[in-house]
Amino acid sequence: QVQLVESGGGLVQAGGSLRLSCEASGRTFSRLTMGWFRQAPGKEREFVAAITWSAGSTRYADSVKGRFTISRDNDKNTVYLQMNSLKPEDTAVYYCAADRLSMVMVDPSQYDYWGQGTQVTVSS
Numbered sequence: 001q002v003q004l005v006e007s008g009g010g011l012v013q014a015g016g017s018l019r020l021s022c023e024a025s026g027r028t029f030s031r032l033t034m035g036w037f038r039q040a041p042g043k044e045r046e047f048v049a050a051i052t053w054s055a056g057s058t059r060y061a062d063s064v065k066g067r068f069t070i071s072r073d074n075d076k077n078t079v080y081l082q083m084n085s086l087k088p089e090d091t092a093v094y095y096c097a098a099d100r101l102s103m104v105m106v107d108p109s110q111y112d113y114w115g116q117g118t119q120v121t122v123s124s
Helices: none
Strands: 003-007 010-013 018-025 033-039 046-051 058-060 068-073 078-083 092-099 118-123
Touching (some): 018 092, 018 118, 033 068, 033 078, 046 078, 058 068
Antiparallel strands (some): 003 018, 018 078, 033 046, 033 092, 068 078
16 A cells, blocks of 8 residues: 655746655655646546656656656655746646556556645636
8 A cells, every 4th residue: 555645836926946755655766656637626647747756767647858857756755846937727636646566657547646735826
């Protein structure tokens, strides 16, 4: 079993930056693929970014490429999402997810573990 706790959300003006963190506990974190997803009101949960356990592979949604960066620190059992040049359309609840397979995946149904989410609001 894996427990995931997100932090770092908040209110920011358009063009600003935030860094989300997700701390994991319970299972060997270093062997998990980690992903970030987001869900805006009235919309389905969508893929944002993912990173394999070795950090050898990363993947981003087209909407965030060049603005967001996913990284991980296996010694701290933590994955990060650095978000720059934020836009109002980035407003959503952001969720951290984990999976035991060693590949980046964009389908949320393929992830085994989820955090509770952290709200990100970008004002125009």
